[in-house]
Amino acid sequence: xxxxxxxxxxxxxxxxxxxxxxxxxxxxxxxxxxxxxxxxxxxxxxxxxxxxxxxxxxxxxxxxxxxxxxxxxxxxxxxxxxxxxxxxxxxxxxxxxxxxxxxxxxxxxxxxxxxxxxxxxxxxxxxxxxxxxxxxxxxxxxxxxxxxxxxxxxxxxxxxxxxxxxxxxxxxxxxxxxxxxxxxxxxxxxxxxxxxxxxxxxxxxxxxxxxxxxxxxxxxxxxxxxxxxxxxxxxxxxxxxxxxxxxxxxxxxxxxxxxxxxxxxxxxxxxxxxxxxxxxxxxx
Amino acid sequence: xxxxxxxxxxxxxxxxxxxxxxxxxxxxxxxxxxxxxxxxxxxxxxxxxxxxxxxxxxxxxxxxxxxxxxxxxxxxxxxxxxxxxxxxxxxxxxxxxxxxxxxxxxxxxxxxxxxxxxxxxxxxxxxxxxxxxxxxxxxxxxxxxxxxxxxxxxxxxxxxxxxxxxxxxxxxxxxxxxxxxxxxxxxxxxxxxxxxxxxxxxxxxxxxxxxxxxxxxxxxxxxxxxxxxxxxxxxxxxxxxxxxxxxxxxxxxxxxxxxxxxxxxxxxxxxxxxxxxxxxxxxxxxxxxxxxxxxxxxxxx
Numbered sequence: 001x002x003x004x005x006x007x008x009x010x011x012x013x014x015x016x017x018x019x020x021x022x023x024x025x026x027x028x029x030x031x032x033x034x035x036x037x038x039x040x041x042x043x044x045x046x047x048x049x050x051x052x053x054x055x056x057x058x059x060x061x062x063x064x065x066x067x068x069x070x071x072x073x074x075x076x077x078x079x080x081x082x083x084x085x086x087x088x089x090x091x092x093x094x095x096x097x098x099x100x101x102x103x104x105x106x107x108x109x110x111x112x113x114x115x116x117x118x119x120x121x122x123x124x125x126x127x128x129x130x131x132x133x134x135x136x137x138x139x140x141x142x143x144x145x146x147x148x149x150x151x152x153x154x155x156x157x158x159x160x161x162x163x164x165x166x167x168x169x170x171x172x173x174x175x176x177x178x179x180x181x182x183x184x185x186x187x188x189x190x191x192x193x194x195x196x197x198x199x200x201x202x203x204x205x206x207x208x209x210x211x212x213x214x215x216x217x218x219x220x221x222x223x224x225x226x227x228x229x230x231x232x233x234x235x236x237x238x239x240x241x242x243x244x245x246x247x248x249x250x251x252x253x254x255x256x257x258x259x260x261x262x263x264x265x266x267x268x269x270x271x272x273x274x275x276x277x278x279x280x281x282x283x284x
Numbered sequence: 285x286x287x288x289x290x291x292x293x294x295x296x297x298x299x300x301x302x303x304x305x306x307x308x309x310x311x312x313x314x315x316x317x318x319x320x321x322x323x324x325x326x327x328x329x330x331x332x333x334x335x336x337x338x339x340x341x342x343x344x345x346x347x348x349x350x351x352x353x354x355x356x357x358x359x360x361x362x363x364x365x366x367x368x369x370x371x372x373x374x375x376x377x378x379x380x381x382x383x384x385x386x387x388x389x390x391x392x393x394x395x396x397x398x399x400x401x402x403x404x405x406x407x408x409x410x411x412x413x414x415x416x417x418x419x420x421x422x423x424x425x426x427x428x429x430x431x432x433x434x435x436x437x438x439x440x441x442x443x444x445x446x447x448x449x450x451x452x453x454x455x456x457x458x459x460x461x462x463x464x465x466x467x468x469x470x471x472x473x474x475x476x477x478x479x480x481x482x483x484x485x486x487x488x489x490x491x492x493x494x495x496x497x498x499x500x501x502x503x504x505x506x507x508x509x510x511x512x513x514x515x516x517x518x519x520x521x522x523x524x525x526x527x528x529x530x531x532x533x534x535x536x537x538x539x540x541x542x543x544x545x546x547x548x549x550x551x552x553x554x555x556x557x558x559x560x561x562x563x564x565x566x567x568x569x570x571x572x573x574x575x576x577x578x579x580x581x582x583x584x585x
Contacts, residue, residue, distance in 0.1 A: 038530060040510060042513060045500055045538045047539060105584060114581060
């Protein structure tokens with residue numbers, strides 16, 4: 001081979017890979033990097049990211065106080081979730097509403113910094129099974145979970161006030177075969193007397209991650225507890241080794257996270273002060 | 285004709301835990317071909333020598349390509365005709381080179397008591413010696429009349445052909461078992477490669493990177509646009525080298541905190557001829573990114 005050139009740091013890195021690399025990083029830091037003068041900054045750096053899915057029942061029975069309260073709480077909640085992600089996680093939000101039809105609030109998960117709540121209206125029946133199918137379709141690397149920076153399994157939070165009007169079991173079976181669902185953190189909130197906690201526990205996989213709100217005050221408390229706690233746990237990097245240094249599987253990590261979520265939710269719910277506000281079902 | 289650069293930066297998380305950088309990277313250019321290669325050592329407990337394994341993966345690949353190019357005329361004549369078979373042979377040669385380097389290193393540097401101390405005897409017995417050195421590997425090669433790439437494990441190959449669009453041309457090996465992370469240390473590693481080959485398009489620039497780069501982006505569009513911007517900067521290569529160190533360090537520090545390696549080769553005369561087109565693509569990409577963001581923020585309910 002004539003005129004062959006093996007250039008500077010290139011072969012240094014080839015022959016002394018880790019040394020060249022570490023010294024590059026050290027030099028870069030000691031030179032007090034000027035990150036502002038960077039022609040590559042047009043494509044921003046993304047932190048480790050997490051998607052929170054809210055599945056919200058917007059059927060006719062949610063009309064009135066329940067829907068009004070839910071809209072208000074969700075508007076208030078956004079800044080609180082923003083704070084969860086501030087340190088080192090980019091939180092994205094996707095909202096799927098279900099009544100007679102299922103509909104996404106936005107066409108893709110939105111970074112929490114850009115997210116604005118669109119006030120929801122209630123109407124129609126409770127197509128929960130259809131919502132499960134739609135969620136399963138979108139929880140894919142080819143769809144809503146296509147961000148390269150996605151580092152954590154999603155948080156999935158279901159809120160409903162009634163019994164499903166379609167075959168929810170068929171939808172749930174489809175969802176249960178989705179790996180993102182299997183490894184995701186799942187929690188559910190039943191609103192009012194008609195919500196069936198057994199159905200919700202089927203969705204989350206355990207009763208510990210199901211809570212119930214019977215009044216506007218409780219609804220606000222429960223939504224905040226679940227959303228904030230699950231985002232915090234969901235974005236936590238848990239070690240893949242146990243106390244003895246033995247490596248444990250990813251499935252064990254996700255199971256540990258789901259268990260921790262159940263414990264924390266129950267502790268927080270137990271510590272809530274009873275408020276004397278009017279139950280949703282008064283006069284219903 | 286060809287030029288290039290390569291860079292590895294240590295991940296912020298590795299700095300915190302005192303781990304050495306597990307990545308290696310290199311490029312090599314000659315009159316007839318150019319190769320860019322990166323490797324990402326697995327870094328977990330049982331792969332305790334993976335920083336050495338990634339260095340060997342990079343060296344093994346360059347040596348394999350060198351060997352196939354020993355008779356340049358014959359290789360250039362045969363490769364377009366028999367590229368599938370020759371690609372398999374290149375992959376086998378890379379694995380053979382790597383296994384030989386690992387065996388030699390292990391013979392000269394037996395596992396120390398300190399290395400063993402992290403395992404019970406029973407645990408340690410179960411680990412295949414090659415696994416100590418486990419690494420991924422991804423390489424892009426530009427010849428005078430064709431372009432190809434090989435990959436085992438994570439990592440991304442991006443190509444800018446003469447139309448100035450950044451694409452990921454690797455054809456992924458769907459037959460590799462889905463639940464096994466492909467690694468150069470697997471006993472059936474030679475069957476786990478993915479590859480691509482084309483002689484239909486002239487390449488302006490080829491890039492390979494370890495997973496730490498890809499995962500520092502919020503979208504694949506941004507990741508591809510990033511490569512177009514880099515290509516637009518390659519006309520001032522010396523000035524660009526410091527820019528890329530800074531940028532990769534920033535991406536590791538504020539992104540997923542992983543090691544990041546990026547290696548690139550490019551066709552210098554074709555780049556100079558195409559620089560107007562590349563700059564136009566950079567501007568178009570910016571506009572398309574703004575349009576995508578506006579569309580994503582449109583409420584549907």
